Amino acid sequence: xxxxxxxxxxxxxxxxxxxxxxxxxxxxxxxxxxxxxxxxxxxxxxxxxxxxxxxxxxxxxxxxxxxxxxxxxxxxxxxxxxxxxxxxxxxxxxxxxxxxxxxxxxxxxxxxxxxxxxxxxxxxxx
Amino acid sequence: xxxxxxxxxxxxxxxxxxxxxxxxxxxxxxxxxxxxxxxxxxxxxxxxxxxxxxxxxxxxxxxxxxxxxxxxxxxxxxxxxxxxxxxxxxxxxxxxxxxxxxxxxxxxxxxxxxxxxxxxxxxxxxxxxxxxxxxxxxxxxxxxxxxxxxxxxxxxxxxxxxxxxxxxxxxxxxxxxxxxxxxxxxxxxxxxxxxxxxxxxxxxxxxxxxxxxxxxxxxxxxxxxxxxxxxxxxxxxxxxxxxxxxxxxxxxxxxxxxxxxxxxxxxxxxxxxxxxxxxxxxxxxxxxxxxxxxxxxxxxxxxxxxxxxxxxxxxxxxxxxxxxxxxxxxxxxxxxxxxxxxxxxxxxxxxxxxxxxxxxxxxxxxxxxxxxxxxxxxxxxxxxxxxxxxxxxxxxxxxxxxxxxxxxxxxxxxxxxxxxx
Numbered sequence: 001x002x003x004x005x006x007x008x009x010x011x012x013x014x015x016x017x018x019x020x021x022x023x024x025x026x027x028x029x030x031x032x033x034x035x036x037x038x039x040x041x042x043x044x045x046x047x048x049x050x051x052x053x054x055x056x057x058x059x060x061x062x063x064x065x066x067x068x069x070x071x072x073x074x075x076x077x078x079x080x081x082x083x084x085x086x087x088x089x090x091x092x093x094x095x096x097x098x099x100x101x102x103x104x105x106x107x108x109x110x111x112x113x114x115x116x117x118x119x120x121x122x123x124x125x126x
Numbered sequence: 127x128x129x130x131x132x133x134x135x136x137x138x139x140x141x142x143x144x145x146x147x148x149x150x151x152x153x154x155x156x157x158x159x160x161x162x163x164x165x166x167x168x169x170x171x172x173x174x175x176x177x178x179x180x181x182x183x184x185x186x187x188x189x190x191x192x193x194x195x196x197x198x199x200x201x202x203x204x205x206x207x208x209x210x211x212x213x214x215x216x217x218x219x220x221x222x223x224x225x226x227x228x229x230x231x232x233x234x235x236x237x238x239x240x241x242x243x244x245x246x247x248x249x250x251x252x253x254x255x256x257x258x259x260x261x262x263x264x265x266x267x268x269x270x271x272x273x274x275x276x277x278x279x280x281x282x283x284x285x286x287x288x289x290x291x292x293x294x295x296x297x298x299x300x301x302x303x304x305x306x307x308x309x310x311x312x313x314x315x316x317x318x319x320x321x322x323x324x325x326x327x328x329x330x331x332x333x334x335x336x337x338x339x340x341x342x343x344x345x346x347x348x349x350x351x352x353x354x355x356x357x358x359x360x361x362x363x364x365x366x367x368x369x370x371x372x373x374x375x376x377x378x379x380x381x382x383x384x385x386x387x388x389x390x391x392x393x394x395x396x397x398x399x400x401x402x403x404x405x406x407x408x409x410x411x412x413x414x415x416x417x418x419x420x421x422x423x424x425x426x427x428x429x430x431x432x433x434x435x436x437x438x439x440x441x442x443x444x445x446x447x448x449x450x451x452x453x454x455x456x457x458x459x460x461x462x463x464x465x466x467x468x469x470x471x472x473x474x475x476x477x478x479x480x481x482x483x484x485x486x487x488x489x490x491x492x493x494x495x496x497x498x499x500x501x502x503x504x505x506x507x508x509x510x511x512x513x514x515x516x517x518x519x520x521x522x523x524x525x526x527x528x529x530x531x532x533x534x535x536x537x538x539x540x541x542x543x544x545x546x547x
Contacts, residue, residue, distance in 0.1 A: 009331075011324040015518050052328060055176045055189055056304050057276055064166070066279040069175035069191050078332060085304040099195055117175060118191035 008043040010034060019043045051075035055117070056085050058103055063095035063120045070103050071117045076110055084108060095122040128234040132159045132208075133450040134443070135224050136242045137215050137391070140169020141432050142423025143244035144197040145439025146446070150242070151206045153447035158207045159236065161226055163214045167201065168194030169246055171432065173273045176297055178324075182433035193432060218395050222418050240418050240446035243392060243406070244439065247424035249294075250384040257289075259346030259355075268294040268382040275301055283378020287355060288312045289343050291319040291326070293430070293522075295382025300329035302380075309335045310376055313357055315342040315364055318496060320522050322430075343379070344371060352379055385428045392421070402471045403427040409460065409476035410487040412442035413449075420446045427473050427490070430524055434490065455480040461506070461537055463489065466544025469502075470494040470521065477534075477541055484534035489527045491543055493519045501546040502527060507539035513546070 003024050010017040015035055021043050022030040028047060031040045045051070054076055057067040076084055084107050093103055097120045104114040133155040136143045139162030147160045166172065171179070174190030181187060184196065201207050213228040224236040249267040264283055272294065274280045284307050288295045291314040299309045312330060317340050319326050330337050338357070344366050345356040354375040358366040387405040389397075397406040398415035405426040406414040412422050422442035423435040448454070458480040465472045472491045489504065497519050504512040504527060511533045519525060527543070 009323060009327055011327050014323075014520065014523055016323040052332065053177050053187075054304075056301075057175065057279075059279070065277050067277060069189060069276060071175075071177055071189050071192070081332075082304065086306075089306070099192065117189040118172075118195050 006047060008046045010039040010042055012038045012042050021047050023047065050078040052078050052081050054081050054084055056088055058088050059092045060097065060120060061092060061094050062122050064123050065120065068093060068097055068120055069117045070114050073113045073115055076112055080108060080110060088114060095120050128231055130234065130236045132157045132236060132238045134158045134240045134242065134446045135236055135238045136160045136244055138162065138244035138246055139167040139209065140244065140246050140423065141171060141197065141435045142439040144201055145436040146242040146244055146422055146443035147207050148200055148204065149440040149443030150447040151204050153444045155447035155450050156206055160207060160209045161213050161215055162209065162211050165212055167198050167209065173276045175276045179432050182431065183436055215391060218391050220395055220416060240420065240450045242442045242446050243419065243421040243425050244423050245388045245391065245425045247385040247387045247428050250386055252381060255383050257343055257346055260348055262346065262348035262350060262352045264352035264377055265346060265379045268298045268380045271380050272298055272301065275305060281305055281307060283307060285310060285376045286378045286380060287374060287376045288380045288382060290314065290382035291321050291337060292382040292384065293321040293325050295380060296321045296325040296329040298380055299335050300333065303333045310374060312337045313341045313343060314339050315360055322522065342366060346379065352377060355379060387425045387428065389425060400475055403473060407475040408473065409478045410474045411445035411478065412438060413445060418449060427471060430522060434524065462540040464540060464542055465491065466542040467547060468494055468545030469543050472543050477537065479534055479537050484531045486531060487529045487534060489529065489543060491525050492521050493545065494521065496520045502543065503546045504529065504541060504543050506537045506541045509536060511536055
């Protein structure tokens, strides 16, 4: 199998090293141009299994605002982030909500809960 | 007219104002008032639903609303702090009278010995950067779009172009994509992005959104709604290069072209202003040129981390409370702090030295250009007080230098902060 080289820009610290990862037969063989060990670990993870946090909103009925901001309790596989956002677009919750309340348990079977990132009281009825 | 008296009045209920109110109360101010024009506390944090806030302050990564909620809970649990929501300050007087108005109590007059200005900042608009073309709907600032998308439930467009690669623009590129819009391109007039590398990677590269450096928008097209725009490459003087213009169809243009401290009130009462930061000149206690008027947060200078905004609120609130309780160091001498070679801005711009108790002072500065391996030096009267090396320095990332009592004792004249040649 042929050799593949991938550029990885490090986000661990403000140095922003531009590393180069060499992959042979599906294995990482060389990580070049990273200044520190943390950068090498980041580059490895970015190539093998990149992960991201997800923050978005869901609809809330009867709240002070029409939307409730939510956050993933942990990181999700990068290639599932858009699918998770699409899934959350169809979720509706009811006020009142407390920060940390689970809005979607084990999203798409990935083992991560989506929780409210703020509390939201019910709207005053005038 | 309704009349009230407080020890400390804080104008603005965002991160700077909340921290100032809490710290004033902790330092013994018996009656503190926060005046907020929005319907709830928290300021801009409530629309910044992404995470990454609070690493310094709370040692964990919070979302904007999560960070705000921590402070709001602390304020609500403090009986000496009153909050007025949906209330606008319309005038300040040098004797520290505050005129405020809301639709429930009407006009009210509030008197106090110490005021903390914490009005934050606002975005530069299309008018500020003079883009030619028609005036259709669909052209808005990235922050206005952020509020629509994250709090109000509207999407301002489906085929989006972003001008400016500041962090709000980058964050909105990801938000619009997650909400189902297509972000066609981000144009940045400078040869480098002004946002954090983390945001370039996670908000643009993750979604294959192209970033065109050294490019700008030269015309906007469309009558009722924007139908497209013309963009072009720019030369080293940031002028569009003739012959490089291209057309791009879109239904929305978001502008992320900088922030301006919101200082109408500060100017009206005649505070000395710093032309480079756009905020009032302050000393290390965050007192402005007018005694009893303190300022903190983005109204003083635009920050990149909310943690530093809260820290500045702490400082302003503490010294406002001391003043309200009659504690002042009358014997202190004041010197200027000025940016030298390679440094664009420094806050505070004044430093007050009380030889009996010099205390400590933090200097918050921005370099003029991105550089590697620099040594920053702080000197006074030709004598070096502090030297510190940095592997990398970027204009977008504020640098903090701390001077201790032994260094402050040596201040004999104006202080200069510069990059050593």
